[in-house]
Amino acid sequence: MDIITGILATAVLAGGVLALAALGEVLAERVGVFNLGVEGLMALGGVTGIIAVTIIPNPFFGFAMALVVGLVFGAIFALATVTFRANQVLCGLALTMLGSGLAVTIGKPYSGMPAKAQFDKVIVPYLSDLPILGRAFFSQNILVYLIYLIVPAVIAFVLFHTRHGMNVRAVGENPAAADSAGIAVRRIRFLYVTIGAALGAGAGAYLTLAFVPSWSDGVVAGRGWIAVALVIFAGYRPFGAVFGALLFGVITALGFVGQARNWPIAPPFLSMLPYLGTIAAMILPVFVWKRLRLSFTAPAGLGIPYFRDER
Amino acid sequence: MAIRFVRSPIVSPSRALAARVAGFVLALGLGAVVLGIAGFDPLHLGTQIIVKSLGSRFGLEDLGLLFTPLLLTGLAVTVMARMGLWNIGADGQFYLGALVTTAIGLFIKGPEPFMLVLCFFAGAAGGALWILVPTLAKAYAKVDEIITTLLLNFVALLLVYYVATGPWRDRVSGTTASTGRVPYKMPDFFGSLHWGFVIALAAPILFALALRYTKWGYEVRLSGANPDAAHYAGIPVRRRLITIMLLSGAIAGIAGMLEVTGTVHRLQGGISNNYGYLGVMVAVLARGSAIGVIAGAFLMALILNAGIILQTQGLTTSAVLALTGLIMLFTAIADQFAHYRLVRPQAATG
Numbered sequence: 061m062d063i064i065t066g067i068l069a070t071a072v073l074a075g076g077v078l079a080l081a082a083l084g085e086v087l088a089e090r091v092g093v094f095n096l097g098v099e100g101l102m103a104l105g106g107v108t109g110i111i112a113v114t115i116i117p118n119p120f121f122g123f124a125m126a127l128v129v130g131l132v133f134g135a136i137f138a139l140a141t142v143t144f145r146a147n148q149v150l151c152g153l154a155l156t157m158l159g160s161g162l163a164v165t166i167g168k169p170y171s172g173m174p175a176k177a178q179f180d181k182v183i184v185p186y187l188s189d190l191p192i193l194g195r196a197f198f199s200q201n202i203l204v205y206l207i208y209l210i211v212p213a214v215i216a217f218v219l220f221h222t223r224h225g226m227n228v229r230a231v232g233e234n235p236a237a238a239d240s241a242g243i244a245v246r247r248i249r250f251l252y253v254t255i256g257a258a259l260g261a262g263a264g265a266y267l268t269l270a271f272v273p274s275w276s277d278g279v280v281a282g283r284g285w286i287a288v289a290l291v292i293f294a295g296y297r298p299f300g301a302v303f304g305a306l307l308f309g310v311i312t313a314l315g316f317v318g319q320a321r322n323w324p325i326a327p328p329f330l331s332m333l334p335y336l337g338t339i340a341a342m343i344l345p346v347f348v349w350k351r352l353r354l355s356f357t358a359p360a361g362l363g364i365p366y367f368r369d370e371r
Numbered sequence: 372m373a374i375r376f377v378r379s380p381i382v383s384p385s386r387a388l389a390a391r392v393a394g395f396v397l398a399l400g401l402g403a404v405v406l407g408i409a410g411f412d413p414l415h416l417g418t419q420i421i422v423k424s425l426g427s428r429f430g431l432e433d434l435g436l437l438f439t440p441l442l443l444t445g446l447a448v449t450v451m452a453r454m455g456l457w458n459i460g461a462d463g464q465f466y467l468g469a470l471v472t473t474a475i476g477l478f479i480k481g482p483e484p485f486m487l488v489l490c491f492f493a494g495a496a497g498g499a500l501w502i503l504v505p506t507l508a509k510a511y512a513k514v515d516e517i518i519t520t521l522l523l524n525f526v527a528l529l530l531v532y533y534v535a536t537g538p539w540r541d542r543v544s545g546t547t548a549s550t551g552r553v554p555y556k557m558p559d560f561f562g563s564l565h566w567g568f569v570i571a572l573a574a575p576i577l578f579a580l581a582l583r584y585t586k587w588g589y590e591v592r593l594s595g596a597n598p599d600a601a602h603y604a605g606i607p608v609r610r611r612l613i614t615i616m617l618l619s620g621a622i623a624g625i626a627g628m629l630e631v632t633g634t635v636h637r638l639q640g641g642i643s644n645n646y647g648y649l650g651v652m653v654a655v656l657a658r659g660s661a662i663g664v665i666a667g668a669f670l671m672a673l674i675l676n677a678g679i680i681l682q683t684q685g686l687t688t689s690a691v692l693a694l695t696g697l698i699m700l701f702t703a704i705a706d707q708f709a710h711y712r713l714v715r716p717q718a719a720t721g
Contacts, residue, residue, distance in 0.1 A: 153696075155700070282522070343519075
């Protein structure tokens with residue numbers, strides 16, 4: 061029983077990183093912009109969080125500063141892809157290189173040191189006493205509750221239950237039609253890409269202030285890319301992203317447990333699990349749930365820059 | 372009487388080049404300002420780069436050694452770009468080419484020329500094998516190739532790390548981070564520059580010729596330009612997609628093979644040196660032209676070489692990576708700006 065609780069607790073903690081980044085990517089892709097810069101944004105957010113708590117030892121301050129940095133770099137990315145309409149794949153890769161490179165350069169003096177402040181556990185009364193699930197789900201840091209419940213609920217409500225959300229989705233599905241209906245396509249794209257980027261950077265701060273908690277070169281380790289892949293797996297839905305992230309948290313946790321318990325598998329192979337799992341999760345559903353796939357398709361306008369004059 | 376920007380869908384090559392140069396200079400300028408603020412002397416660094424990389428025989432040899440893998444990884448990405456596909460996994464395919472070559476080098480004995488040919492084809496097969504799953508997933512299930520190829524990079528990295536520090540680690544010299552020396556070696560012809568360079572230089576030319584003069588090349592070009600039209604014209608688009616993706620993986624695998632037999636001579640964790648990711652940038656600079664890959668790879672090799680020189684001046688690899696990202700971002704934006712033309716409205720209509 062203890063081992064299951066342990067795996068679940070680690071899975072929730074590890075999945076939170078992916079969930080927050082994937083939620084940000086859901087926002088960007090819903091308005092039709094493919095942001096491949098998540099990996100770089102996470103690195104920037106992670107290092108920002110660590111530097112911020114070194115100055116003011118408060119995890120909330122660190123997290124907030126990461127969000128701000130995410131907004132700034134998100135705005136730069138949106139300026140390139142939405143305003144100038146440059147190639148999204150290229151700009152995303154460029155953002156990843158720029159962000160990872162900058163983060164490692166700036167973070168050098170902080171490398172390997174434990175975070176000066178981190179998010180403490182918030183134990184939910186009564187619920188945390190539940191057998192097996194209690195400690196895993198209701199004895200986590202505050203960000204976990206935010207990421208798994210509040211943020212996806214807000215995003216789902218806005219996207220699917222408000223008129224504004226309808227406009228947002230229209231921008232991603234058919235920007236030309238949305239434009240003729242009087243929706244400010246570029247403004248909505250800019251806004252959501254930027255907010256999405258802030259969540260990506262926030263995921264980095266979660267990594268360095270709640271999960272690891274320290275900064276080192278390579279700490280992001282491809283989690284940004286897994287988050288991008290998760291969005292496809294999640295069918296571009298906020299709670300799908302959270303569920304997928306939890307699933308990959310379990311895979312990650314299994315790897316940890318395997319290493320701790322000396323399973324007869326070399327650690328590098330256990331570390332491969334999340335990547336292989338992601339690939340399997342992208343391919344298998346196509347064959348298993350053919351019908352379901354139809355309602356899980358990408359927004360039709362995804363990846364295509366919108367030019368009003370070439371409509 | 373406002374000045375308007377008008378977008379034209381087609382860009383003349385000279386305009387595109389001018390925009391590129393402007394973007395490149397702007398990115399370098401921005402980098403120089405940041406370096407200046409950080410306490411470096413950008414002008415001094417700039418002269419150091421030019422003198423050390425182009426002004427000496429050793430500099431040129433190093434440049435050639437960096438040029439070689441970039442030609443191939445850049446070509447690998449370009450080959451797929453011809454069909455509208457992105458291969459972000461050239462790094463992983465490079466690793467597999469290197470891994471297979473090392474396996475042959477460590478465990479099979481034979482006459483050197485024969486073994487080098489064997490390594491060449493085995494490296495190609497290793498790279499192709501590494502892209503097989505993304506290829507089939509793309510061809511039969513329309514699974515996005517960007518993410519699948521990319522995630523396999525991490526798997527390849529871990530695999531190479533495992534064999535280089537585990538079962539194949541060098542027990543003779545006692546280093547734990549790499550395998551033993553691979554006995555088969557590409558012959559050199561200019562200092563430390565090996566014949567792999569010539570192979571790498573010939574590859575884009577061969578591909579360009581195949582694209583232009585063979586039926587296969589015609590079908591690939593048509594499938595890339597308009598898959599639906601190609602399908603109606605009776606071209607087996609899916610089969611072309613599969614061959615082009617496997618070819619792309621094979622080319623990146625050959626890059627890994629040449630790196631082991633020509634330059635590094637052993638397998639180690641960081642052997643890919645990000646060549647796969649930089650190949651994406653080379654392909655971008657080449658704008659889908661196979662011959663353009665030669666120019667793109669040369670520029671990228673210059674930037675990389677500059678990075679190595681900057682490291683001797685106190686900069687880190689990550690700073691160079693950031694600068695590369697900045698250049699890429701500005702290039703992408705410049706490509707868009709090339710489409711715009713300033714138009715002054717006529718006085719009569721104003």
